[in-house]
Amino acid sequence: MCHTLKRFIKLHLVLFLLIGHSAATAQNALVLQTDFGVKDAAVATMRGVAFGVSPGLGIFDLTHEIPPYNIWEGAYRLEQTARYWPAGTVFVSVVDPGVGTDRKPVVLKTKSGHYFVTPDNGTLTLVSESLGIESVREIDEAVHRRADSGKSYTFHGRDVFAYTGAKLAAGIITFEEVGQELPPHVVKIERPEAAYRDNGVYGYVPILDIRYGNVWTNIDRELFGKLNADIGDVFLVTVRYNDTVLFSDEVPYVRTFGDVNVGEPLLYMNSLDKLSIAINMDDFAGTYGVQAGPDYKIEVRKRGTGN
Secondary structure, eight states: OOOHHHHHHHHHHHHHHHHHHHHHOOOOOOOESSOOSSSSSSSHHHHHHHHHTTTTOOOEEEEOOOOOOHHHHHHHHHHHHHSSTTTOOOOEEEOOOOTTSOOEEEEETTTSSSSEEEESSSSHHHHHHHHHEEEEEEETTTTTSSSSSOOOOOOHIIIIHHHHHHHHTTTSSSSGGSSSOOOOOOOOOOOOOOOEEEEEEEEEEEEETTTTTEEEEEEEHHHHGGGGTTOOOEEEEEEEEEEEEEEEEEEOOOSSGGSTTTTOEEEEEETTTTEEEEEETHHHHHTTOOOOOEEEEEEEEETTTTO
């Protein structure tokens, strides 16, 4: 074998080994979500734990402004975001009003190849449906818990979830090493489907356009069209929290906010092509006490139609 060919083979063997080593030790992104806010050190503490597991780990924030205890909004923000991250990304979501109780700490692997590290309390409702369940494993806290934290019962975001998520994202553990496999089911938050009946459309508030206080619904353009809706038509809109009426008034259906006077309510199709209600240059949700979740229901019917 000639000297040049030997050098060629040797060079490619070295490259093969380097590439193989890089692939074997590649780290995935770690994305954090909580309801902690950023006024204290809770989020920084979680990031510190993850960085301590692997100083080279890419750690990113989804949001830490989920309203306190609002599991539903945590579920929605995960589903809204996860599809835009590559397979292998590890999401740690801690909206955990049951911290320290018997709710299970789990890792969900979806059919899309994403991982979700979280208490199984409804947080996985939407990603389990949109991305599919590949497998669910319960975190073995005897193995995957920050050292000397066994007597801490109220900060599992730091001691269990960030720690386990970082190990998984860094490739220190495999998904199979997380803990025992569970049946392929997760706790789900029940919510109604949008529907047309009795000359009206009915839905709920999956999320708020939080910065501006606009109220988004799960009523899509096709369903709303069953009311023969035209731009400029006026509709009777009622928003309820369980059985309590928060808002009930006639509202015009328009293209955009500036089609009504400042301070007036409007119906419009949002950027997701879902029916929404707002106040031009004001906060509808704050004004009427509307939040996100299946308990906040909306009814829309054309002016002049009865039940």
